Amino acid sequence: MKKALQTWFTARGWKPFAFQREVWQALAAGESGLLHATTGAGKTYAVWLGALGALAGKPPARGAAPLTVLWLTPMRALAADTLRALREPLADLAPHWTAGARSGDTTSAERSAQDRRLPTVLVTTPESLSLLLARAGARELFMHLRLVVVDEWHELLGNKRGVQVQLALARLRQWRPALGTWGMSATLGNLEQAMAVLLGPQQPGHLVRGAVPKKLVIDTLLPPRAERFPWAGHLGLAMLPQVVAELETSSTALVFTNTRSQSEIWYQALLEARPEWAGSIALHHGSLDRAVREWVEAGLKAGQLRAVVCTSSLDLGVDFLPVERVLQIGSPKGVARLLQRAGRSGHAPGRPSRITLVPTHSLELVEGAAARTAVLAGLVEAREPPRQPLDVLVQHLVTVALGGGFVPDALYAEVRQTHAYAALDAQRWQWCLDFVRQGGAALSAYPDYRRVVPDEEGVWRVPEARLARRHRANIGTIVSDASMTVQYMGGARIGSVEEGFAARLKPGDAFMFGGRLLELVRIHDMTAWVRRASGKKAAVPRWNGGRMPLSSLLADAAVIELAEAGQGRYDSPEMLRARPLLDVQQKWSALPTPDTLLAETLKSREGWHLFLYPFAGRQVHLGLASLLAWRAAQQAPRTFSIAVNDYGFELLSATEVDWPALLPVLLHQASEGPALLAEVLASLNAGELAQRRFREIARVSGLIFQSHPGERRSSRQLQASSSLFWEVFRKYDPANQLLLQAEQELLAQELEVGRLQAALQRMRARQLVLCALARPTPFAFPLMVERFREQLSNERVADRIARMLAQLERAAGGGAPSEREDELAQVQAGLQFGQQTDLGKTARKPPRRRHGL
Known part of the structure; x- marks a missing residue:
């Protein structure tokens, strides 16, 4: 087979890289491991051809080989593309093998065929794998399985879907002790830990670093000038002419945005700027119908599209060879995301990748320079895996009870073979058993929560078919607001919007979706029926989950760039363009450095202001x-x-605050560990935040359910149900582990208390530079604008910002009056546009809190 692999490669004019040979040898030796290599370097064929070489063997006496390889992908959109890549060498290297995919996009006909016989290699998602494990004959399904491959492991490692994969792998290894496991990743900073999480505690593994020379170009589309007093989104679509010019010189490009709302806005703006591009540019995001997404992907593969405006829906794995370059609207907020998106261009060994950053405000010029410096230094963010999320474990217990049942002691030992639950103690395990057996202490009287009970032989099983159907319909850890289908009257399905957005519309209202102007006709059965509209003021759908905080790594790199500028060193085009802003900041105040903490105080008609710049990301700053x-x-x-x-x-x-005297006291107030956590919770109305987090936990754990056969529940019903459980548990079962988990997740994920504590320690260690201001600085101005947006309508915000800008520009001096007038006109026009399209809120606004005694 080794010779056949080499022949297959040579016939295509390819030569295997050293890392591909290393993976082939490791697979032939029966080793498990993790492959980390650049996007487009050939990771898929490294693992897949190695698997064929090690496992294909001789054809069976009759029919095709049974299920031998399970290939896990984090996104349904990747399954079809991955399947095409895996099928390509089968005819030459393993004609007795078959390949298929199983996900939420699989047709009923395909599912029926797979129910009779699974293919030799099955491409699937974590959720679909859990559904297979929930079958009564699950063990027999996997009796010949020899290898599991987890693609894009970095996308799963740091969330509950990764925990779901860990539990599934532990189950499969229990049945198949010699099972091999390989992960693939392109953008990870903690490789050793990532491999340990995938393989389980104390399990040996082979880490392959696929260092393949590949040219990566990171540049920035510079605005004509950097406004000296920026605010988030202030450039809006002012960069549109330059983006259009760049697309005119490219054969095929991806234009990434950070939110689905922003992608809708930019797609429409490009069409308005170049109507003749209709049909040659397209829109792609996760809320569009599968058929629309597949049409776009096929057009990209065929090189028929000039550009596709997209979100993270095209971040991963899909191979689009014609894509020449990538444009990123706004900061990617992290080095890993920048590398991932850059790798969508030049997606083949030896081809250069290029990503061009398009700043949406002037300070993102600094982020662009910092990102390139970090990439050159080889720095990438780590992904931290979750620890002991009991909602996922509870769901898994019901899944395993459906998949043949379990004996508690044996399953406890199995679960502790995962990284997530290696330290799970007997008390918490018993709580999970009690929870699935009778809903815990508070719900023992309700039959619906007796989901798993022991039979006469001590095997725990699901007692009712009704409970089994409901569980299978709600397997998974992806929690989002209830969505509503968008469909033409008497026509095709377009996609889905979040129920909260649709509920605010009334018949006759128009909204932009999928690049079309639509008019709502009526809402019925969780479907928004629409028709084409024209000439109406449009809303843009808002989807949750769009906020991307600045990563610690990129924030630290930005501070280093600012420190260099403070010393008069401007070594990049971005920093040179941002120099007018930074010069004013340094003249009126100071620039941050890694050794200093910049604070500014200002007395205005509004009161006494403190501006503090830890550069730790918006969630930590909150x-x-x-x-x-x-x-x-x-x-x-x-x-x-x-x-x-x-x-x-x-x-x-x-009221008056003596910030110079008070701030050092506040920063150095002694509290660490539990005392600090108590302070954070007390300061944030954490009860409401934790209750929102509990709603997600309740859905994953099966307390409440999104849907079951014959019923689709609205988000309002889900919220009411979770609130009832929240109150019942707090009153009658205060030690409920899901309540404790909600608080822990709030601290770890939403408030990032680990980063908060580290930031507080750094702030204490740095020299405090306190500057009394006569007027807002370029760094302070955007913070004031954020506050105005909370308090004023868009029109009043425009007037207020324009007046402040005029005053600040006069004080700063040095600019031509006509340029200042153009800038103020741009503010007015940009905010009017934002009022029509919600562009001003594309970067999610931070919550505003009031504190007082």
Whole structure:
């Protein structure tokens, strides 16, 4: 077979890389491991051809080989593309093998065929694998399985879907002790840990680093000039002419945005700028119907599309050879995401990849320079795996009970073979058993929560077919707001929008979706029936989950760039273009450095302002701002307004605050560990935040369910159900582990308390540079704008910003009056556009809190 692999490669004019040979040898030796290589370097064929060489063997006496390889992919959209790649060498290297895919997109006819006989290699998702494990004959399905491949492992490692994979692998290894496991990844900073999580504690593994020389070009589309007083999104579509010019010089390009709403806006803007491009540019995001997405993907593969405006729906794995370059609207907010998206271009060994950053405000020029510096230094963010999420474990217990049943002691030992639950103690395990057996102490009287019970032989099984159907319909850990189908009257399905957006529309309202202007006719049975509209003011759907905080790695790199600028060194085009802004910042205040903490104070008609710049990301800044405001309110009755962005935060008090005296006290107030956590929770109205987190946990654990055969529940029903459970548990079962998990997830994920604590320690260690301002600086101005957006309508915000800009520009001097007038006109036009399309809110606004005693 080794000779056959070499022949197959040579026939295509290819030569195997050293890392591909290394993987082939490791698979032939029966080893498991992790392959980390650049996007487009040939990871799929490294593992797949190695699997064929090690496992294909001789054809069976009759029929095709049974299920031998399970190929897990994190996205349904990747399954079809992966399947095409896996089928290509089968005719020459393993004609007795078959290949198929099973996911939410698989047709009923395909499912029926697979129910009779699974293919030799099955491409599937974590959710579909769990559904297979929930079959009564699950063990027999996998009796010949020899290898599991987890593609794009970095996308699963840091979330509950990765935990779901860990539990599934533990089950499969229990049945097949010699089962091999390989993961593939392109953008990870913690490779050793990633491999340990995939293979399980103390299991040996082979880490292959596929270092393949590949040219990567990271550049920035520079605005004509950098406004000296920026605010998030202030460039809006002002960069549109330059984006159009770049697309005109490219054969095929991907235009990435960070939110689905933003993709709708940019797609429509490109069409308005170049109507003749209709049919040669397209839109792709996860809420569009499968048929639409597949049409776009096919057009990309065939090189028939000039550009596709997309979101993370095209981040992963799909191989589009014609894509020449990538444009990123706004900051990618992290090095790993930048590399992932850059790899969508030049997606083949030896071809260069190019990504061009399109800043949406002037400070993103600094982020662009910092990102390129970090990439050159080989720095990539780590993904931290979750620890002991009991909602996922509870769901898995019901799945295993359906898949043949379990004996508690044996399953406990099996579960502890995973990284996530290696330290699971007997008490928490018993709580999980009690929860699936009778719903815990508070729900023991309700038959619906007796989901798993022991039979006479001590094997735990699901007692009712009704409960089994409901569980299978709700398997998974992806939790999002209820969606509503969008469909033409008497015509095709277009996609889906979140129920909360559709509920705010009334018949006759128009909205932009899938690049079309649609008019709502009526809503019935969780479907928004629409028809084409024209000449109407349109709303743009808002989907949750769009916020991307600045990563610690990229934030630290940005601070280093600012420190270099403070020393007069401007070594990149981005920093040179941003120099007018940075010069004003340094003249009126100072620039941050890795050794200093910049704070600014200002007295205005609104009150006493504090601006602090830890550069720790908006979520951490929300926690820090709330914590310092709460501490200040403990010392004297005060009320604060808060605004945050990725660079810092503002505290504003209507009553006098002696910030120079108070700030050092607040920063160095002694509290670590549990005491700090208590302060953070007290400062943030954490009960409401934890209740929202509990709603997701309740759905994963099976307390409430999105749907079951014959019923689709609305988000309002789900919210009411979860709130009832929340109150019941708090009153009658306060030690309920799911309540504790909600608080832990709130701290770890939403508030990022680990980053918060580290940021607080760094702030204490740095030299405090406190600058008293006469007027807002370029760093302070965007924070004030964030606060205005919370308080004022868009029209009043435009007037307020224009007046402030005029005053600040006069004070800064050095610019031609006509340029300043153009800039103020741009503000007015941009905000009017934002009022029509919600562009001003594309970067999700930070919550504003008030604190006082």
